[in-house]
Amino acid sequence: MTTDFPRRPSPDGTTTPPPGCPAHGPTEGSGGPRRLHGPEAEADQRGLYEALRAEHGAVAPVLLHDDVPAWLVLGHAENLQVTRSPGQFSMDSRLWSGLRDGTVRPDHPLAPIFTWQPVCAFVEGTQHSRLRAAITESLKRLNSRGLRRYINRSSNELINKICEQGRGDLVSQFAEHLPMMVMTHIIGMPEEYNDRMVEAARDMIKGTETANASNAYVMDALHRLVARRKREPDEDFTTWLIEHEAGLTDKEAAEHLRVTLIAAYETTANLIANVLRMVFTDPRFRSRFGGGQMTLPEAVEQTLWDEPPFSAMLGRYAVSDSELGGQHIKAGDALLLGIAAANTDPLIRPDLEANMRGNRAHLAFGGGPHECPGQDIGRAIADVGVDALLMRLPDVRLTVEADTLEWTGSILSRHLVQLPVRFEPRPPQDVVATPRATPHPPSTEDWLVSSVPQPRPAVARAEPAGPVRQAEGNSPLPSRPPTADGEPVRNAPGRMWAHLVRWWRGY
């Protein structure tokens, strides 16, 4: 079954498809489905969501590329309802009537996102529990403190490459590299981290000819890794995945490494860039040094509300007919989680300028049984990475006005093109030895080192933790020049504070 999108009675009393109905071609702004793609839609995603909300309420009919119809879920409560009802809204794309009746061509630009694969992100029930357990339990074995040290060290390596120049682009020279350095370390192939891997990870979800070659490149590396770890187990995510009692086949292990790499890479790169943008431009963060308004972990959380790395997610597919947000959803319909729209739902956020103070009720990581299992790793990479950057380059500042920053967009996410910055040139520094991701008793507490809702020592509010300190103006100003290990020179109480912060942060 396929949904008939909302119809209005015509003046002569007959029911005709509304202007904008897929059957009659889309018309903007007329109460019918709107296109989510194209330059206009991508130029002002937030405006589009608000127009859809005004016209349709919490769930709106929309058009994907080729004017394929789908539902965009805009309401926060409705998004939660969808993610928490896998029996009604499944991730199994084979249910999509558009695919079954040929409305959606197999080479549709979003095919890499919706083409079904036997991995956790496309299955439900016991099949999902088995595959997901292998991932979550293997991720839990990571030594979170060691990982934070590795993130810090990798960040410093990247900073070493630009610090003498006094200028750089923090998207292409920092945000796009750090998550790949960390993820290749986590899965146990740090030697594979290079520009080609970064390129391939970005390219493989695009659905072009080069995307296929990139996918082959990544999969070849992952298959070799699985074979190597079966011969020589190590203390890394890949070994734990293979050894997990779920008994993944070699193919399943390689496919899940790929899922993890893809899910982690672009999202975290976006988060870092967006947090940096906020740090440079948002007065709530800038005035922190003076007024104590926002810590770095709070800035990460605020960014996840205001600029989530996935603005929308395809998809969920209706298992049977139902009603959602006042719309009649038919079995086989496709739904997009409207993450950015849900995060700005006036019912939960009447004042978009309000500081969310670390509130984690945003939907940046989805929800329900598929909720992102790597979210605290993503948070840690952004938090520690930005912290390290501001520590080493405390006078770093944007060289352009915030409102001239450019974005590239798609239906599912938007990316900052560049973050051009300047700072005082400095010599490179020695980078501390890398700790290994040794086994660790499962402990989410460690991850919550960067978690805002955790109680923090009272002193942490009075004194800025780490380098996240700014005076007036556009630059986070240094209090002291940094030393060889990346820490500013401090007086005795400062050193004590540094030790306390290190203990508290775990690195």
Ligand code: HEM
């Ligand atoms: C800021 C960074 C990240 C963001 C915004 C993000 C966001 C998401 C979202 C929205 C989903 C889909 C949830 C749903 O369908 O309800 C997801 C799934 C997933 N993410 Fe993340 N993610 C991030 C980082 C990571 C990292 C670092 C890892 C791995 C270390 C990871 C691994 C996964 C996996 C394996 C899934 C599929 C889970 C399943 O289907 O059960 N993600 N992520």
